Amino acid sequence: MGKKILRCILDMVLLFIVIVVVSSALASIPSFRGKNLRVPFNGDTSKSCLVDDRELFDSGTEKKLNSMIRSYSEKLGMNIVVFVSGTRVSDDDTPDFTANTYDSMMGEEFTDGVLLYLDFSGKSPAYDYLSCSGKACVIYGEKPSDITDKLGSYLPASGHSYTADDIAPAIKEFCQILDDYDSKYKTRKFFYTKDSENGIYFFDTGKDFYATKEPAPGMRRTVLIISFTIGAIIGYIIYFVTRRKYRFKNKTNPSIYVSHEMSNFTEKSDTFIRTYVSKTKIETSSGGGSRGGGGGGHSGGHVGGGSHR
Amino acid sequence: MDAAEYKCPNCNADLKFDPALQKLSCEFCDSSFTVEEIKQICAKAENSIPDPQTVQEHEEFAEHTNLFHCASCGADIMCDDQQTALFCYYCHNPVILAGKLSGAYRPNKVIGFKLNRDNAMGKFKKWIGKRMFVPSDFKSSQQLEKMTGLYVPFWVADCDVKVDYSAIGKKIRSWTSGSYRYTETKEYRIVRKGNVLTKGIPADGESKIDDLLMEAIEPFDYKELKDFSMSYLSGFFADKYDVDKAEVFPRIRIRATDASKSTVKSSVSGYNTVVPSVESYNIMNTDWQYMMLPVWFMTYKYKEKIYEFAINGQTGKLAGTPPLDNRKLRLFCSGIGLAVSLAIALIGRGLF
Numbered sequence: 001m002g003k004k005i006l007r008c009i010l011d012m013v014l015l016f017i018v019i020v021v022v023s024s025a026l027a028s029i030p031s032f033r034g035k036n037l038r039v040p041f042n043g044d045t046s047k048s049c050l051v052d053d054r055e056l057f058d059s060g061t062e063k064k065l066n067s068m069i070r071s072y073s074e075k076l077g078m079n080i081v082v083f084v085s086g087t088r089v090s091d092d093d094t095p096d097f098t099a100n101t102y103d104s105m106m107g108e109e110f111t112d113g114v115l116l117y118l119d120f121s122g123k124s125p126a127y128d129y130l131s132c133s134g135k136a137c138v139i140y141g142e143k144p145s146d147i148t149d150k151l152g153s154y155l156p157a158s159g160h161s162y163t164a165d166d167i168a169p170a171i172k173e174f175c176q177i178l179d180d181y182d183s184k185y186k187t188r189k190f191f192y193t194k195d196s197e198n199g200i201y202f203f204d205t206g207k208d209f210y211a212t213k214e215p216a217p218g219m220r221r222t223v224l225i226i227s228f229t230i231g232a233i234i235g236y237i238i239y240f241v242t243r244r245k246y247r248f249k250n251k252t253n254p255s256i257y258v259s260h261e262m263s264n265f266t267e268k269s270d271t272f273i274r275t276y277v278s279k280t281k282i283e284t285s286s287g288g289g290s291r292g293g294g295g296g297g298h299s300g301g302h303v304g305g306g307s308h309r
Numbered sequence: 310m311d312a313a314e315y316k317c318p319n320c321n322a323d324l325k326f327d328p329a330l331q332k333l334s335c336e337f338c339d340s341s342f343t344v345e346e347i348k349q350i351c352a353k354a355e356n357s358i359p360d361p362q363t364v365q366e367h368e369e370f371a372e373h374t375n376l377f378h379c380a381s382c383g384a385d386i387m388c389d390d391q392q393t394a395l396f397c398y399y400c401h402n403p404v405i406l407a408g409k410l411s412g413a414y415r416p417n418k419v420i421g422f423k424l425n426r427d428n429a430m431g432k433f434k435k436w437i438g439k440r441m442f443v444p445s446d447f448k449s450s451q452q453l454e455k456m457t458g459l460y461v462p463f464w465v466a467d468c469d470v471k472v473d474y475s476a477i478g479k480k481i482r483s484w485t486s487g488s489y490r491y492t493e494t495k496e497y498r499i500v501r502k503g504n505v506l507t508k509g510i511p512a513d514g515e516s517k518i519d520d521l522l523m524e525a526i527e528p529f530d531y532k533e534l535k536d537f538s539m540s541y542l543s544g545f546f547a548d549k550y551d552v553d554k555a556e557v558f559p560r561i562r563i564r565a566t567d568a569s570k571s572t573v574k575s576s577v578s579g580y581n582t583v584v585p586s587v588e589s590y591n592i593m594n595t596d597w598q599y600m601m602l603p604v605w606f607m608t609y610k611y612k613e614k615i616y617e618f619a620i621n622g623q624t625g626k627l628a629g630t631p632p633l634d635n636r637k638l639r640l641f642c643s644g645i646g647l648a649v650s651l652a653i654a655l656i657g658r659g660l661f
Binding site for chain 1: 440442472477478485488489490491492493494495496497498499500501502503504505506507508509510521522524525527528564565567568569571572575576628629630631632633638639641642643645646647648649650651653654657658659660
């Protein structure tokens, strides 16, 4: 019995390995990828810039920062926009605002690039946000809030006074972080990010970055593993249920052989002996509730995340 | 000095006095009796001398019955002297004429076949039709041809079971009042003493046929029992018993005890819990009959295992373990699993 169970478990483990391998192979079929919507960076760094909506920087500083941003843009092969906002935008609207601002600046969707939104509108707490597009969704989109968290230590806390000199180092650090992420980036075959609102998947096949409406290979693989696992479980259940039907059954109940007319009880009694009553106190219990919150979305094929300051 | 020797009324073995129990016990079948009980039983028994008619019947049986022996599986097949057995019903190998049988193998009673071969094959086809995963050749007409009408030797026992049962039964009632839950428990002493008579528990006397298979095609309707006559064998085979009544008695005892327990249990009702303190079922006497009962029998060899099938030749009740073609079943389950997987994958857009 033990050996049978062990063999069954071993069979299931082997089957699961086969499922993972087959699912990975199927998910990697190139013809399943669909149309690549991504617009690769064309080398034009002029669209990368600092947008000083808050009007903090003098022209000299702005020029220097623009120059730095463009040099990183060239190096990383993507557009970089730093938006220092003086306009109040709610936290919920920030993803849409940043995505729309980036797309309108680039003139089209799915271009490679990032927009860092630095909230200096006077809102407290301030909400900084990094919006990614194109290949940036894959390189920086796994956890963009990590980048804004890191910048938090370079930026003044909301409610405190600040000058342009307080913000410039954060912009430099931001460009450096982008560079670090890019240099450490390695292709992960089944990794993807998703713009859930628009149903756009971003992934890297190792040869090219993709933005598609068709599910990413990683997503396909997950769906296939789940599908094959459910199929295998159902197959196993049918197998074992059917096997049971091929066992011997049909035992005759011997009580049919009792001759009730010729059987008799010479003594048949049910004598009351005693009675007792026990009582237990009913414990009353009060239940607690819980509540949870949800997240917001944005439009335009972007992936992003932010943090409060 | 007088030496009294008592025989077990159930299996006819010698009874010995057990000082611990203060009873006469049968080492062979585990029955036990008080001295008073055994004296009563013995007083009823008569020393019968075979009457001339019985002697004549035994001689006639010995004269007109041929015994064939299967050298392959060891089965002994009886048939009347008008018929020649060619193949063993069990392993389908050729059989050889082994001689005549002694009159001691003559059964007392017989139930004739009511189901003919076509009826039996129809029942079998219907039964097997519901099973998709049997090997293909199992449903072939060649296999169905192997179905043999066989009179199986049965020892049929009427048992007088002495019941001694005591238990504590509890009736429990609960209710809520205020912030308390009350539970009232009423205890009763339950006593059941008396005799349960089981009539006609059969046990086949053929070691080759699976006992459970024969139990599964029960019951036989004993109202149609007839005195044995050689004419019943015509056109059918019959088995010679190779398990005597003493050997089948343990099986009979288990079934008679189970039947008695069920009778006692059905007489105890209305309790939430019943905990027995005394539960004794002792078979005081067993009346035996040796009879031939009609069975359509078939075997099928698959992967070195013999699968037996039996149809009650009187009622048509069928039993057996269908052989399973694991390859077929695995293929089917894989197909279903794959279809389900593809459906889910398509819905989840894992594909296309």
